[in-house]
Amino acid sequence: MTSLLKELPSMSTILAAYASLSAMAMLIRTILNEMIPKPMQKLINSKFSHLISNYFSSNFTFIIEERWQAVYNETFRAVEVYLPTRIGPTTDKLLIGSNDTNNPTSLPKRKIPSDCKIIDEFEGMTLEWTLHVRESEKYYIPDKKTFHLTCKKRVRELVEQRYFPHIAKTAQTILSKREKLNIYTYNQDRSRWESAVFRHPARFETLAMEPELKQFIKDDLDSFAGRKDFFESVGRAWKRGYLLFGPPGTGKSSLVAAIANYLNYNVYDLQFQSVRNDADLRRILTSTTNRSILLIEDIDCSTKIAKDRDKVKDDQDKEDKDGRPDRPSSIDPGVTLSGLLNFIDGLWSSCGNERIIIFTTNHKEKLDPALLRPGRMDVHIHMGYCTPTGFRKLATTYLGIKDDKLFDAIDDLIKIVDVTPAEVAQQLMIKSDDPKAALHGLIEYLNMKKDKPEEDRTIQEEEEKAKDEDDKNDGKQRMKLEESETGSIYLS
Numbered sequence: 001m002t003s004l005l006k007e008l009p010s011m012s013t014i015l016a017a018y019a020s021l022s023a024m025a026m027l028i029r030t031i032l033n034e035m036i037p038k039p040m041q042k043l044i045n046s047k048f049s050h051l052i053s054n055y056f057s058s059n060f061t062f063i064i065e066e067r068w069q070a071v072y073n074e075t076f077r078a079v080e081v082y083l084p085t086r087i088g089p090t091t092d093k094l095l096i097g098s099n100d101t102n103n104p105t106s107l108p109k110r111k112i113p114s115d116c117k118i119i120d121e122f123e124g125m126t127l128e129w130t131l132h133v134r135e136s137e138k139y140y141i142p143d144k145k146t147f148h149l150t151c152k153k154r155v156r157e158l159v160e161q162r163y164f165p166h167i168a169k170t171a172q173t174i175l176s177k178r179e180k181l182n183i184y185t186y187n188q189d190r191s192r193w194e195s196a197v198f199r200h201p202a203r204f205e206t207l208a209m210e211p212e213l214k215q216f217i218k219d220d221l222d223s224f225a226g227r228k229d230f231f232e233s234v235g236r237a238w239k240r241g242y243l244l245f246g247p248p249g250t251g252k253s254s255l256v257a258a259i260a261n262y263l264n265y266n267v268y269d270l271q272f273q274s275v276r277n278d279a280d281l282r283r284i285l286t287s288t289t290n291r292s293i294l295l296i297e298d299i300d301c302s303t304k305i306a307k308d309r310d311k312v313k314d315d316q317d318k319e320d321k322d323g324r325p326d327r328p329s330s331i332d333p334g335v336t337l338s339g340l341l342n343f344i345d346g347l348w349s350s351c352g353n354e355r356i357i358i359f360t361t362n363h364k365e366k367l368d369p370a371l372l373r374p375g376r377m378d379v380h381i382h383m384g385y386c387t388p389t390g391f392r393k394l395a396t397t398y399l400g401i402k403d404d405k406l407f408d409a410i411d412d413l414i415k416i417v418d419v420t421p422a423e424v425a426q427q428l429m430i431k432s433d434d435p436k437a438a439l440h441g442l443i444e445y446l447n448m449k450k451d452k453p454e455e456d457r458t459i460q461e462e463e464e465k466a467k468d469e470d471d472k473n474d475g476k477q478r479m480k481l482e483e484s485e486t487g488s489i490y491l492s
């Protein structure tokens with residue numbers, strides 16, 4: 001024992017060693033402080049402490065980004081819908097607001113603000129959520145949003161296998177029960193879709209259309225919606241494309257609203273003019289959600305989609321000869337036909353499920369034939385001038401009457417005058433509290449149109465008249481249904 005004590009260093013030796021070690025540490029610290037710049041020191045410190053805390057932490061974090069492999073992340077959407085229902089006593093802030101101008105006294109909607117913690121309980125697990133938003137430096141790139149879910153490491157698998165499916169199911173139920181539909185419009189400046197409440201009164205019951213045509217469209221929609229297995233079994237993308245064409249005021253937009261109300265789908269209304277190029281289009285379209293309608297109105301107004309593709313090409317050749325830069329961006333930056341077609345029936349068409357694409361045009365003849373080729377748009381619907389059946393529907397809607405002795409005179413005039421349902425509706429609305437006066441007003445209006453001098457007609461009207469003459473020869477009041485070999489359906 002005495003010998004062991006003798007071998008131990010004396011207290012003074014220990015103190016001396018400690019003093020020299022401390023001096024050495026101080027020296028190294030001073031040298032490092034001098035040599036390593038402050039920001040670098042901070043970074044090393046934070047990385048080091050992050051490493052340590054990660055190593056010893058018993059937590060696990062799931063990160064859910066807004067986009068997943070080039071398309072909108074459905075898990076993100078489900079969380080976005082689900083989390084506002086989990087606001088509890090531990091939540092200390094909440095975004096609320098309303099864009100429902102029709103109902104200003106309704107309860108505001110809830111949204112999760114960034115950096116707000118939400119605690120959820122599920123099957124004995126405690127789950128902590130936070131939304132992180134990283135602002136983009138470039139105006140045309142949207143801010144990056146991510147949800148972070150932190151749980152205990154030991155329940156990680158349970159979270160994946162039980163909690164996430166629970167979120168998806170709950171979100172689905174909430175979405176299918178939602179009373180209000182949204183209409184989205186693309187904000188080019190903020191590079192994102194912005195929504196407003198969509199409360200359009202148009203329904204199939206209120207549309208002035210031939211009953212067979214209406215029934216056909218409803219049946220077609222029924223055979224599309226909710227038939228995931230069918231589309232999968234036949235190897236087709238779960239999409240349906242409609243082309244609505246006809247003169248202004250024949251109810252194309254009203255039909256779109258009726259379809260949205262019938263299926264309870266949101267509407268994404270895209271103005272081609274706000275799309276910079278094909279890559280932009282791809283990103284915009286992949287940011288739309290399932291069970292929705294993508295509406296592209298007046299598609300003929302986009303020069304590159306319209307028939308004058310050859311003219312664009314001529315201009316391009318001319319430009320190339322002049323030694324100016326190559327296409328596509330020099331004359332008319334925007335979406336090209338091939339970019340669009342790629343989305344309709346190309347490889348990109350398989351992105352997303354249960355989507356309806358609707359194009360409207362007043363001038364089908366101006367569209368590039370490639371867009372009209374059989375099979376491209378599944379159903380082509382001609383929205384024509386008002387027919388006697390259409391007039392009767394409008395009389396019921398606007399005047400609340402099903403018959404009147406003036407109806408026969410109006411029927412006779414409607415058969416020979418090109419009048420749109422919008423014009424008829426307008427006339428009936430002027431005196432809707434006095435049906436007789438409204439009907440007389442309509443007769444007067446129709447007679448005035450009938451007597452309109454020929455020279456007053458614009459070339460466009462002539463073209464439309466010629467087209468409608470063809471329809472009349474085929475029987476104006478009968479619905480024509482043709483099905484091409486490739487499955488496109490033509491309705492007029």
Ligand SMILES: Nc1ncnc2c1ncn2[C@@H]1O[C@H](COP(=O)(O)OP(=O)(O)OP(=O)(O)O)[C@@H](O)[C@H]1O
Nearest residue numbers: 206207208247248249250251252253254421422425
């Ligand atoms: N077929 C119809 N049935 C009932 N109402 C109609 C019909 N067509 C037009 N209307 C009435 O006329 C208004 C304008 O119609 P709508 O905007 O749907 O026509 P459109 O064909 O889309 O016109 P545009 O080509 O100018 O966009 C509607 O708000 C509606 O009240």
